[in-house]
Amino acid sequence: MQRAVLCFLFLLSYGFAHSEPVMASDPVPPVKPITPTSPHDFIEGVDIPPSKPDATAHEATKETSAKPKAVDCEIDGATVEQTMPFNGADIGDKACGVAAPVKLLGIHDRDHRTSFSSPITVSCEFAKVFAEWLQEDVLPAAEEHLEHSIVKLRNGPGYQCRRRNNQPDGKLSEHALGKAVDLTGFQLGDSTFVSVQEDWGAETREGRFLKSIHASACKRFTTVLGPDADPNHKSHFHLDIGCHGKSCTYLICQ
Numbered sequence: 001m002q003r004a005v006l007c008f009l010f011l012l013s014y015g016f017a018h019s020e021p022v023m024a025s026d027p028v029p030p031v032k033p034i035t036p037t038s039p040h041d042f043i044e045g046v047d048i049p050p051s052k053p054d055a056t057a058h059e060a061t062k063e064t065s066a067k068p069k070a071v072d073c074e075i076d077g078a079t080v081e082q083t084m085p086f087n088g089a090d091i092g093d094k095a096c097g098v099a100a101p102v103k104l105l106g107i108h109d110r111d112h113r114t115s116f117s118s119p120i121t122v123s124c125e126f127a128k129v130f131a132e133w134l135q136e137d138v139l140p141a142a143e144e145h146l147e148h149s150i151v152k153l154r155n156g157p158g159y160q161c162r163r164r165n166n167q168p169d170g171k172l173s174e175h176a177l178g179k180a181v182d183l184t185g186f187q188l189g190d191s192t193f194v195s196v197q198e199d200w201g202a203e204t205r206e207g208r209f210l211k212s213i214h215a216s217a218c219k220r221f222t223t224v225l226g227p228d229a230d231p232n233h234k235s236h237f238h239l240d241i242g243c244h245g246k247s248c249t250y251l252i253c254q
């Protein structure tokens with residue numbers, strides 16, 4: 001009888017000991033391909049060459065764990081629509097998301113305004129850097145090299161929940177954190193169009209304008225990739241403020 005009780009106790013403890021790890025472990029999510037948020041032009045390729053360091057994974061967790069609240073994001077000379085924080089959980093990747101998002105609709109000063117081909121959804125932090133670059137570097141460079149103001153940018157959407165090479169286990173793109181935008185061209189007041197793909201590298205005023213703003217972008221963003229970077233960027237400039245290297249001081253300008 002005593003033996004039976006001991007045997008029962010043994011089985012009971014064995015059962016608990018072996019069931020516990022199963023109960024404590026996280027459920028394994030099904031592996032799903034990442035679906036881009038929109039069928040946009042700017043979803044191909046990698047944003048950072050594979051040989052470069054990248055430390056975005058921990059940042060994603062940090063940003064998306066913030067409690068939802070509206071952000072106060074005022075940017076001088078920019079038309080900004082504030083939006084609620086969001087992540088990519090609804091499309092299967094909650095590491096994507098922006099804790100302090102804004103929709104950037106355009107920039108303006110007393111004399112003229114520059115609109116975007118579509119609203120740019122990015123973090124407030126990125127929106128400030130981007131708006132300042134346009135106001136202080138790009139518009140003056142257009143006046144200097146092209147003698148016309150820019151009336152419209154041709155741009156990507158900014159935020160896109162995607163990973164490098166669009167692989168489910170690839171590292172997050174800075175687009176997935178609202179810290180990047182892609183630009184393909186600039187519409188001028190005289191209705192000419194400066195195209196990154198067509199005009200980059202040309203010994204023309206359009207080519208010099210593009211070189212000039214690429215150089216000035218490298219002083220404001222942590223990553224600037226253009227047609228010289230790799231074939232994935234032959235049609236556009238990719239600009240981001242991602243953290244590269246342990247101290248976030250590593251810059252990529254190609």
Ligand SMILES: [Zn+2]
Pocket residue numbers: 042047175180181182237238239
């Ligand atoms: Zn990009």
